[in-house]
Amino acid sequence: MVKPAKLDDVAKLAGVSKNTASRVLNHRGYLSQKTIDKVHAAMAELNYRPNVIARQLYRQQTGLVGLVFPTVNNPFFAELEAALEKALYIHGFRAIMGNSENNAKKEEQYLQLLLDHQIDGLIVGSHNTNIQGYHSTNLPIISIERIVSNQIPVVASDNYQGGLLATQRLLDAGCQHIIHTNYPQTFPSPNYDRQAAYEDQMRKHGLTPITYSIPFDEPESTKLQKIRQIFIDHPEIDGLFADNDTNARLTITAAATFGKHCPADLKVIGYDGAAITRLLFPELTTIQQPISEMATTAVNLLIQRLNGHSVSSATLPVKLISGTTA
Amino acid sequence: MVKPAKLDDVAKLAGVSKNTASRVLNHRGYLSQKTIDKVHAAMAELNYRPNVIARQLYRQQTGLVGLVFPTVNNPFFAELEAALEKALYIHGFRAIMGNSENNAKKEEQYLQLLLDHQIDGLIVGSHNTNIQGYHSTNLPIISIERIVSNQIPVVASDNYQGGLLATQRLLDAGCQHIIHTNYPQTFPSPNYDRQAAYEDQMRKHGLTPITYSIPFDEPESTKLQKIRQIFIDHPEIDGLFADNDTNARLTITAAATFGKHCPADLKVIGYDGAAITRLLFPELTTIQQPISEMATTAVNLLIQRLNGHSVSSATLPVKLISGTTA
DNA sequence: GTGAAAGCGCTAACAA
DNA sequence: TTGTTAGCGCTTTCAC
Numbered sequence: 001m002v003k004p005a006k007l008d009d010v011a012k013l014a015g016v017s018k019n020t021a022s023r024v025l026n027h028r029g030y031l032s033q034k035t036i037d038k039v040h041a042a043m044a045e046l047n048y049r050p051n052v053i054a055r056q057l058y059r060q061q062t063g064l065v066g067l068v069f070p071t072v073n074n075p076f077f078a079e080l081e082a083a084l085e086k087a088l089y090i091h092g093f094r095a096i097m098g099n100s101e102n103n104a105k106k107e108e109q110y111l112q113l114l115l116d117h118q119i120d121g122l123i124v125g126s127h128n129t130n131i132q133g134y135h136s137t138n139l140p141i142i143s144i145e146r147i148v149s150n151q152i153p154v155v156a157s158d159n160y161q162g163g164l165l166a167t168q169r170l171l172d173a174g175c176q177h178i179i180h181t182n183y184p185q186t187f188p189s190p191n192y193d194r195q196a197a198y199e200d201q202m203r204k205h206g207l208t209p210i211t212y213s214i215p216f217d218e219p220e221s222t223k224l225q226k227i228r229q230i231f232i233d234h235p236e237i238d239g240l241f242a243d244n245d246t247n248a249r250l251t252i253t254a255a256a257t258f259g260k261h262c263p264a265d266l267k268v269i270g271y272d273g274a275a276i277t278r279l280l281f282p283e284l285t286t287i288q289q290p291i292s293e294m295a296t297t298a299v300n301l302l303i304q305r306l307n308g309h310s311v312s313s314a315t316l317p318v319k320l321i322s323g324t325t326a
Numbered sequence: 327m328v329k330p331a332k333l334d335d336v337a338k339l340a341g342v343s344k345n346t347a348s349r350v351l352n353h354r355g356y357l358s359q360k361t362i363d364k365v366h367a368a369m370a371e372l373n374y375r376p377n378v379i380a381r382q383l384y385r386q387q388t389g390l391v392g393l394v395f396p397t398v399n400n401p402f403f404a405e406l407e408a409a410l411e412k413a414l415y416i417h418g419f420r421a422i423m424g425n426s427e428n429n430a431k432k433e434e435q436y437l438q439l440l441l442d443h444q445i446d447g448l449i450v451g452s453h454n455t456n457i458q459g460y461h462s463t464n465l466p467i468i469s470i471e472r473i474v475s476n477q478i479p480v481v482a483s484d485n486y487q488g489g490l491l492a493t494q495r496l497l498d499a500g501c502q503h504i505i506h507t508n509y510p511q512t513f514p515s516p517n518y519d520r521q522a523a524y525e526d527q528m529r530k531h532g533l534t535p536i537t538y539s540i541p542f543d544e545p546e547s548t549k550l551q552k553i554r555q556i557f558i559d560h561p562e563i564d565g566l567f568a569d570n571d572t573n574a575r576l577t578i579t580a581a582a583t584f585g586k587h588c589p590a591d592l593k594v595i596g597y598d599g600a601a602i603t604r605l606l607f608p609e610l611t612t613i614q615q616p617i618s619e620m621a622t623t624a625v626n627l628l629i630q631r632l633n634g635h636s637v638s639s640a641t642l643p644v645k646l647i648s649g650t651t652a
Numbered sequence: 653g654t655g656a657a658a659g660c661g662c663t664a665a666c667a668a
Numbered sequence: 669t670t671g672t673t674a675g676c677g678c679t680t681t682c683a684c
Contacts, residue, residue, distance in 0.1 A: 006676095006677055006678085007677065007678065007679095008677080008678095016654075016655085017654065017655045017656075018655090018656095018677095018678085018679095019654075019655060019656080019657095019679085019680080020653085020654060020655075022678070022679060022680085023653095023654090023679095023680095025678095025679095026679080028679090028680090029653080029654090029680095030653050030654085031653070031654085032653065032654090035653080035654080047462075049438070049441065049442055050442065050677085050678075051383075051442075051444065051676090051677050051678070052442045052443050052444060053379060053382050053383045053388065053443075053444045053676090053677080053678090054383055054660090054676075054677035054678040054679090055677080055678055055679080056379050056660095056678095057377075057379050057380055057383050057660050057661065057662090057676090057677080057678075058659080058660050058677085058678055058679050058680085059660085059678090059679080060660075062379065064422075064443075067423075071408050072398050072404050072407055072408045072411070073404045073405045073407075073408035073409075073601070073602065074404070074602070075401075075404075075602060075606075078398050078399045078400070078401075078404040079399045081398055081399075081423075082397050082398045082399035082425055083399075085398070085423045085425050086425065086427075089425075094422050094423070094439065094440075094443065095422065095423045096390075096420050096421065096422055096423075097393075097407075097411045097420075097421045097422075097423055099408055099411050099412065099415075101412075112375070113420065114420075115375065116375055116376065116377075116378045117378050117379075117390075117420065118377065118378060118379045136373075220605060245606075246602075246605055246606070249605060249606055250605075253608065275399070276399065276400070276401060276572075276602070276606075277606060279546060279572055279575060279576075280401075280571075280572070280575055280602075280603060280606040280607045281606045281607060282579065332660095332661055332662085333661065333662065333663095334661080334662095342670075342671085343670065343671045343672075344661095344662085344663095344671090344672095345663080345664080345670075345671060345672080345673095346669090346670060346671075348662070348663060348664085349663095349664095349670090351662095351663095352663080354663090354664090355664095355669080355670090356669050356670085357669070357670085358669065358670090361669080361670080376661085376662075377660090377661050377662070379660090379661080379662090380660075380661035380662040380663090380676090381661080381662055381663080382662095382676095383660090383661080383662075383676050383677070383678090384661090384662055384663050384664090384675080384676050385662090385663080385676085386676075
């Protein structure tokens with residue numbers, strides 16, 4: 001177990017001062033070619049790598065960005081976090097994971113931990129509300145599909161347009177009894193625009209909108225049970241607009257247990273359109289969010305904030321993906 | 327933009343020395359209750375939070391563990407990384423993402439970056455070979471379903487048993503022309519035991535094993551094309567054992583374009599059995615890896631290594647999940 | 653062009 | 669029981 005070489009070792013081996021070695025390392029100030037070569041040779045010989053922690057302490061920045069999302073184990077968030085990580089990498093930042101599991105306490109703890117780690121910025125998309133930490137810090141934060149406070153810019157897809165496209169698709173297919181699922185509206189979220197569009201569109205056609213609450217963080221079995229309840233309460237249902245693709249999938253499964261088959265008896269449209277979902281369940285008609293654009297936009301906004309610019313929220317367009325379920 | 331309080335500020339406000347404040351912070355040494363209270367009061371008033379970077383510099387440890395995997399945007403790796411992150415969190419470690427995208431150069435760069443960040447340990451599951459960095463460091467490393475070097479402990483599921491179960495299932499279903507997909511065997515990997523079991527089992531039944539190479543990191547369209555070639559080369563095919571669930575899915579899609587329908591004309595069995603996959607494609611018969619146990623095992627081994635113990639590799643049991651595709 | 657010295661925020665010998 | 673001091677590895681101002 002050899003201790004890694006430090007700058008002092010390099011300097012000694014090269015026969016210069018620590019300062020000179022540092023300047024070579026950082027291409028700063030006047031240096032003779034001879035000195036540069038000597039130092040480089042010493043670095044190579046000792047296999048020198050700068051200690052980032054020491055540098056961070058001095059510079060007061062870490063090159064670390066925290067990613068606070070419910071979980072990475074979900075097609076939408078996995079694709080999003082992968083894209084965020086990639087975009088951050090390109091800009092020289094590393095991503096620290098913060099899976100809040102939609103637990104407010106865990107999210108608050110996580111936030112503190114990440115702040116303690118002196119992260120340079122934060123990208124959040126967790127669904128909790130009233131997390132104090134976000135307000136008491138002045139760290140650059142960008143949120144994705146979530147309203148944290150009116151100080152924090154939001155990157156969202158065009159949820160209203162998505163809700164409109166989805167509802168219209170079901171109406172065009174001849175559905176008369178369309179039901180919507182969404183999570184409980186206990187806090188403001190861009191997501192609710194999907195529901196607003198659904199309701200507007202239904203009323204415009206003289207139909208009554210009905211929305212069932214399916215909390216995001218429940219086990220699948222509970223979700224399935226709640227979805228089954230829809231069929232018990234409304235046997236006349238002939239269309240369902242789910243607020244995400246997994247709920248759309250569960251709906252199709254639930255429907256089958258009532259002898260209703262998709263798309264013959266029931267049309268179903270989902271939301272998100274992650275690549276994995278489309279691969280595993282290509283039949284699903286869904287509204288696709290521009291996941292990787294959302295990621296690059298969020299990272300770009302964060303970088304601008306880090307550079308001291310003020311930035312505003314961004315809305316990106318969605319697309320309807322035609323499968324056979326609606 | 328107020329600068330956060332440092333220990334010195336706390337000490338001054340409490341009217342003690344920096345050292346005393348540090349001792350209160352770390353519950354170290356003898357302290358009078360009065361001093362403790364004074365310091366705590368000052369900390370509370372200043373909203374003091376220790377600077378982890380400074381601490382890291384002194385302690386020479388960061389509480390950071392690097393996760394080097396091909397991508398988090400894949401059901402198996404997403405579930406694995408989420409479980410790893412959770413287990414690490416419980417032990418007080420934070421996870422830094424390193425999505426290598428199965429690019430050896432990127433993996434090597436990532437490794438260096440993570441090492442520069444003075445991570446305490448590394449959990450790797452990327453599929454590249456000959457990454458120098460793993461050999462030249464003496465950082466504790468645990469690998470998952472991958473052989474890095476014989477110094478590095480491997481956590482794997484029982485791949486041979488999985489291959490056996492899968493092949494036997496197809497044989498039991500009456501298949502006579504079973505083909506296997508796997509990625510090219512250009513480097514040693516526990517994964518190949520799946521293939522070995524398939525070949526052994528086929529030969530035992532007097533059948534000829536045939537394996538097609540489907541590299542892991544190609545775009546879906548290329549994979550689909552390669553899988554279609556199987557049907558062109560072997561129209562007699564009546565069973566396929568895929569080395570992962572997405573290839574199983576692609577096989578079913580490809581088969582349909584040849585007028586072969588699963589399971590009537592062709593039985594298909596996959597591998598991995600991630601929760602997301604099962605949710606989105608519940609019909610798939612597959613071999614399920616014990617993903618979360620693999621994660622906790624890997625983390626436990628890493629912690630033991632960090633505590634200076636030597637650890638050995640671990641193999642965990644797999645399970646056949648019955649769907650309707652085989 | 654290069655070196656000496658101070659300091660980033662924290663911890664831990666050692667002394668008092 | 670508490671304070672003084674040095675040092676973790678690096679960067680940078682200032683002097684030469």
